[in-house]
Amino acid sequence: MSDAAATTTDDQPTDAGTSTGTDWHALSVEETFDRLDSGADGLSAAEAATRRERYGPNELPAADGRSALSVLADQFRSVLVLVLVVAAALSAATGHVIDAVLIAGILVANGLFGFVQDYRAERALEALREMAALEATVSRPDGTERVDARELVPGDVVVLESGDSVPADARLVTAESLSAEEASLTGESVPVEKSTDPLDPETPLADRTDLVFRGTSVARGRARAVIVATGSDTELGGIATALRESSDEETPLQADLDQLGRRLAVGVFVVAAVVLPLLVLGGTDTVQAALTAVSLAVAAVPEGLPAVVTLTLALGVRRMAAENALVRRLPAVxxxxxxxxxxxxxxxxxxxGEMRVTEAWVPDETFELDDVAEDERLRGLLEAGALCNDATVEDGDPTERALVLAAEDVGMDVAALRERRPRTDERPFDADRRRMATVHGEDVYVKGGPGAVLDRATAYRGSDGDEPLDDATRDRVLEQVEAFSDRALRVLAVAEGSDPANPESSLTLLGLVGMLDPPxxxxxxxxxxxxxxxxxxxxxxxxxxxxxxxxxxxxxxxxxxxxxxxxxxxxxxxxxxxxxxxxxxxxxxxxxxxxxxxxxxxxxxxxxxxxxxxxxxxxxxxxxxxxxxxxxxxxxxxxxxxxxxxxxNYATIRNAVRRGRTIFDNVWKFVAYLLSANLAEVLLVLLASLAGYLILPAVQLLWINLLTDGLPALAIGADPASEDVMERPPRDTEKGVIDGGLLRVGGGVALTTTVVLLGLTFLTLDGAPTATEYAVTMVFTAFVVFEFTKLYVVRWARGTLPGTNRWLEVAVVVSFLLHLTVLYTPLSGPFGTVPLSLADWGLIGGALVLAVPGFVASAVLSRRWARDTGTAAQ
Structure with a gap:
């Protein structure tokens, strides 16, 4: 029984199957009744009521699920989110209300989206509890009655018939041609034939043929069984307990982002602590220096990251849905x-997921099923199998249904066949006889286990007619049975008889059918x-x-x-x-x-x-x-x-893996792009501060952050899969998003940007003691231009070619036009900029030409690292 049933407590007596961990399958029927203090007629209503007070209802315990409020709160508990909350507060405190609102809006939208996806997972235990909402036929000393299955207790005797759901774990008392569908519990692909014979104590769950289990169903036959475990002590209850106690595992991306958040949290405080005194010592006004330090710290925080990740995952969800994969929890993508x-x-x-006849044999010829259409003996074999059968095309025992489908596949109309040759008598399948016989006027058909049919056969149908079944032929039949079995085929023998009064005597073997649940x-x-x-x-x-x-x-x-x-x-x-x-x-x-x-x-x-x-x-x-x-x-x-x-479809998993790798690639590209911008901002402001210059004031830092974390970054989430995405090995989850390749391209691009823009800074300052509006505007605009260029460099480092994402081109154009508004409109006043001439744009273009080789070299180093470490296709 389940682990939940394997402990003994003082307040539950040892006659209860729910508390002793007894190997019920190893006990005889009489021993089982003795242990449960019950009998063949079951418990009286009064005794059942008494036991119900002791054991409680036959239902799974209520899940200690998270409330909706708890699920919502969980969306805001990552370190990165907390850093962003602080960033929003700092933005509001320094007068940048728009930035604060933007960050807050991103956080709220991301949290609500995650909540909708995550809350659905809490329904798992509820669905498990609702599975067994059914009635059962229970035996009482004065007859049988239908009761709510929740009222059953250990010791009750229930009556089971074909199609019934099993209401609790029970030991079989009687079994008439009984088989149970247990695939949902054990994974067994065919119905399990049941009997009342006790088994070895070491018999595994799937082979305990004298027990039936809650959550399974009766495929065929009739039985009486005594309940040995109810509620959470059933095998299904043990699964429910394991499911309730298990926790959702943190996905690799969630772990990576939390780690990134912790690093950024430390970096933010370090940046602010270093830049502030440097600016003050360099002569910058204390208020302006504090504002710049705070703004630089805010700029170092990727407030766009949750939005980009959410958008990227959401796009992946939509695309996967079109590929027949429904995503219930976003990070799983x-x-x-x-x-x-x-x-x-x-x-x-x-x-x-269903049995099919794949091979058939008639003495001495083997056929694939699609070969049998014109063979008379094979058609006769399938016709007999369809008549000695209780299944239909739509429903019935999976083994019998496979025979019906095989007959239909070769062009037979089984329903019409049965109308022409109605059944006049039958002998149902029995676990002891292992045969079934049906009578159709003067004709008899029998199917069953090969040994059980051969025992009653005296002839076989050969290519020249019926021949005596001698020992040599029996050996050939058994050899064929073994050959089918070696290929994991379920084998049935089919025979014909001519004595309706004794339908299982003097049979003529028609052949064998081999079936399995095919790939x-x-x-x-x-x-x-x-x-x-x-x-x-x-x-x-x-x-x-x-x-x-x-x-x-x-x-x-x-x-x-x-x-x-x-x-x-x-x-x-x-x-x-x-x-x-x-x-x-x-x-x-x-x-x-x-x-x-x-x-x-x-x-x-x-x-x-x-x-x-x-x-x-x-x-x-x-x-x-x-x-x-x-x-x-x-x-x-x-x-x-x-x-x-x-x-x-298993093939959908392959598509989902491709989609998941593409999503990580896009997150990787965004983080590389983002960190290269943030690092360049920090280095540029820090090094300029050492020389006594405030080169990028707070408002310009926040504007750069808005442009780089805005539309272009979001557009990266729509990048298509690179050509080699399924040629690479899986990524090492311990290395996280920030791996060697990202550091090489992000760090190299940031250093190149810093060096070139520092040169541009001193060139445009032309020896001025303080930063001029012209110099600040040139560096400010060049930084934006560099960022748009770096987008393509970072994407190429991950194998994505230019021109493959039209949304990115649109985003770059729109963002560039937005930047022009702070140069050539009244917005230039608040931003401290001046209009630039054509020559100025030429100078910025020259600086970009100097930077591009460094950008490309950084991307090459990143790609080479990926190849050398086995994280990219060779």
Whole structure:
């Protein structure tokens, strides 16, 4: 049972299945009743009421979710946001109300956008609780009655029929042709046949065939079962507890921005503390010096960064939605670009999520399904399989439905066939007989396990008619069964009889069908592309090891297979080592999935986890990026995810990784551009202050900041993907946004700007004892021109070519026109500028010509660093 059921408390007696951690699957029916102090007729209503007071309702506990106010407050708790709040306050205190309002508006808009996205994640536990809102048929000593499933208690006996949802974890008492659909809990792709026989205590969850579990459903048959665990003590309840206790992981970008915020916070105070006394000692008025120091500190803070990041992520969200990926949490978009391991479920994610007949055999010939259209014996085999069958094209047991679909695929109208040859008698499938027989007038058809059918067969249908089934032929049949099984195919034998009174005697074997849940056609290519991009792919499934190995090999994963029991038996150090070399994990429990995920994360990997079942929810929540399935996924899996694939297509993950890498590239370019401008401002003002000059007064610093952090910077967020974005390995999340490449291009460009503009400063001062309006205007305007040029240099350093973003060109033109207004309109007065002549513009152009080689050299050094460190395509 779940970990939640594995503790004993003094206030709950040991007859309760909810508190002892008993291996119920290892007990006989009689022992189970004894432990629960119950019986075959169940509990009386009075006893059930008494136990309900002890154990509480059969429902999951309320989640301790965050309130809406708490979620909103979380949007403003990063260090960078706090620095920006201080910057807004400083701007307001120094009279720059417009700047203060701008910063505040950016913060509020960013916070509200993040709130809308983040609050939806809190619905995961609510969806989990609503899953089991159902009724159940319970047995009482005086008969059966329908009750609210929340009223069930350990010891109650429930009646289950085909199509019923299982209301609680229960030990089977009787089972008539019973199979259960458990894919959402265990990952098993086909219904699990159930029986009442006790099992070995070490039997893993997915193989506990004498138990049924809350949140699963009855695929076929009828049963009576005694409740052994309710509410949070069920397997589903254990998952709910793990989901509630897990916390959202901080994405790499969030961590990077917080680190950047801390560095800037320190830098802001250092800048202000150094510049202020230098200006005062140089003869600048104390008030003006203080205003400039504060303005320079504000200029060093990237108030546009949250807006750029939010816009970039929002654009990514829109583009991903068009590519069938719904993003539920904005930072997850970028986090996909840092992922270096994808842990994927098998059923419904890599595979199509439904059983299909892929091969068929008649003595002694094997066919792919699409080869059988004109073969008489194969058509007879599929016709028999469609008649000895309770499924339809739309609904039914997945194995039986696969036979119906196979018949339809070769041109049969199964509904019309059944009308022409109605069923007159039947023997339903039984777990002991492992066969099903139907009678259609004088004809009999039987299907079931190969051994069970061969036991009753005396002949086989050969190419020249019916032949006696001798030992040699039996051996050939069994060899073919083994060949199908080796390819992880589920094998059924189909036979024909001629004695309606004894439908399972003297059968003639028609052949075998092999079926499996096949891989999606596009998955192999998508996995190859993902691996080519440096992202490892690991399959973690609850399905059978043989099936997992076969599917993994088909889609290009392959390699050794570890089972859940082997994983559970490893200590953390051993698991951390093995998880690096093994790519396929089968029969893994929900807690095992989380443990594998944590081992990868402890090894330094950024992990994306895909899944569609209830059992995937804890790992989805804890992964760096949780990816749920939109079509086949449960509500719980979708709500626990950061990204939902609307088409359940693994190929969409590849597109999402590309989009995530592009988003990080754009954030990287903006930070490089921003920091190069801020560093140049600080260096220029600092060095000019040492010489006694105030070269960029406060209002001009803030104007430069507004232009550089404004439209051009925002336009970078719309940059397209560079051609090599999927040729690079995943980025190292420990290096952050500010890596060696960024420092080289940002630092080099800033130093070049500082040196050239210092030269321009002293050239235009022409020996004046104080900064003249003309000199200040020249340096001010040249700085703006340099910034617009640096945009293209920084973009090229990250592999983005000029002319690929029309919005950037528009932004540069508009921003340049805005700057002209402070030169040639009455705004020149407040900004302390004078109009510039054509010759002055020529001088600025000459300064730019001198700076460009330094800009380009910085970008080359950045690209070379990326290649040398393996962070760019070779």
């Amino acid at each position: 970028e986090a996909l670009g840092a992922v270096d391991v994808v842990c994927t479920d098998k059923t419904g994610t890599i595979t199509e 999606r056609e596009e998955v192999a290519e998508a996995i190859e592309d993902t691996k080519h991009a440096g992202v490892a792919v690991k399959m973690i499934t609850g399905d059978h090891p043989g099936t997992a190995a076969a599917i993994a090999e088909q889609v290009g994963i392959g390699g050794e297979v570890l089972t859940g029991s082997e994983v559970d038996g490893m200590d953390d150090a051993t698991l951390a080592e093995r998880v690096e070399s093994v790519d396929v994990f089968a029969r893994v429990t929900p807690s095992g999935k989380v443990r594998l995920l944590e081992a990868l994360q402890e090894n330094g990997h950024a992990v994306a986890m895909t899944g569609d079942g209830v059992n995937d929810a804890p790992a989805l929540r804890r992964a760096d990026v949780g990816i749920g399935m939109g079509i086949r996924g449960t509500d719980v899996a979708r709500e626990a995810s950061d990204v939902v694939l609307l088409d359940d």
